[in-house]
Amino acid sequence: MKKTLISVTMAAIFLSFTLIMGARDWRVSQIPNGSKFNCQNCHISSLGGGTRNGFGIEVWNNFLDPFQNEGGNVVWGSALAALDSDGDGFSNGVELQDPNGDWRPGQPQPGVLSEVTNPGDPNSKPSPNSIDDFTGSPESIKLFDNYPNPFNPSTKIRYYIPEASDVRLEIYNQSGELLYSLVEGFQNQGAYEVVFTAANLSSGVYFYILNTGAFSEIKKMILLK
Numbered sequence: 001m002k003k004t005l006i007s008v009t010m011a012a013i014f015l016s017f018t019l020i021m022g023a024r025d026w027r028v029s030q031i032p033n034g035s036k037f038n039c040q041n042c043h044i045s046s047l048g049g050g051t052r053n054g055f056g057i058e059v060w061n062n063f064l065d066p067f068q069n070e071g072g073n074v075v076w077g078s079a080l081a082a083l084d085s086d087g088d089g090f091s092n093g094v095e096l097q098d099p100n101g102d103w104r105p106g107q108p109q110p111g112v113l114s115e116v117t118n119p120g121d122p123n124s125k126p127s128p129n130s131i132d133d134f135t136g137s138p139e140s141i142k143l144f145d146n147y148p149n150p151f152n153p154s155t156k157i158r159y160y161i162p163e164a165s166d167v168r169l170e171i172y173n174q175s176g177e178l179l180y181s182l183v184e185g186f187q188n189q190g191a192y193e194v195v196f197t198a199a200n201l202s203s204g205v206y207f208y209i210l211n212t213g214a215f216s217e218i219k220k221m222i223l224l225k
Contacts, residue, residue, distance in 0.1 A: 033110070
């Protein structure tokens with residue numbers, strides 16, 4: 001009986017130790033205003049480690065360098081800022097007071113700390129006043145760099161439209177030949193993400209173009225097989 005009790009106790013201690021050690025607390029300083037919620041920016045537990053929330057899952061799956069590595073660093077930028085990882089209607093950038101993803105580690109923290117909300121908690125939302133007064137809120141159409149890039153075989157393309165409009169997102173080769181139409185139709189205001197899989201394409205440079213009629217932007221991506 002004593003051996004069983006000791007075994008159970010040691011297992012509980014080991015599990016707690018594992019969860020705590022699973023936290024990568026240096027990543028707190030790699031997102032804007034990360035110190036407000038610390039490990040709970042990415043994890044459900046306040047100790048960090050263990051189950052990831054929506055923001056933590058997004059970071060782990062797509063925004064670590066090296067990719068999906070326990071020692072990887074968070075790649076904060078326009079693409080991660082444009083996403084709404086917890087599905088509460090506010091982008092990660094707006095919740096962290098850096099809507100365009102311009103902040104970089106080592107720079108002064110952006111925005112107002114008291115207005116920062118948790119990008120991984122759908123119950124933590126910015127107040128309407130903080131959004132209205134936040135001059136950094138996106139006001140124009142934006143086409144973000146695809147991630148990863150170079151890629152094989154899939155990459156994510158993200159864009160933001162400030163008002164409802166007809167949208168086309170297309171893939172071209174270096175000869176200007178249209179290869180794929182990823183998006184073609186009416187879309188409401190918001191941030192969008194499209195996964196492009198380069199089926200039957202060879203290694204090389206390709207271009208993706210966002211067009212809304214009044215706006216057009218082109219960016220380059222590289223397929224490496």
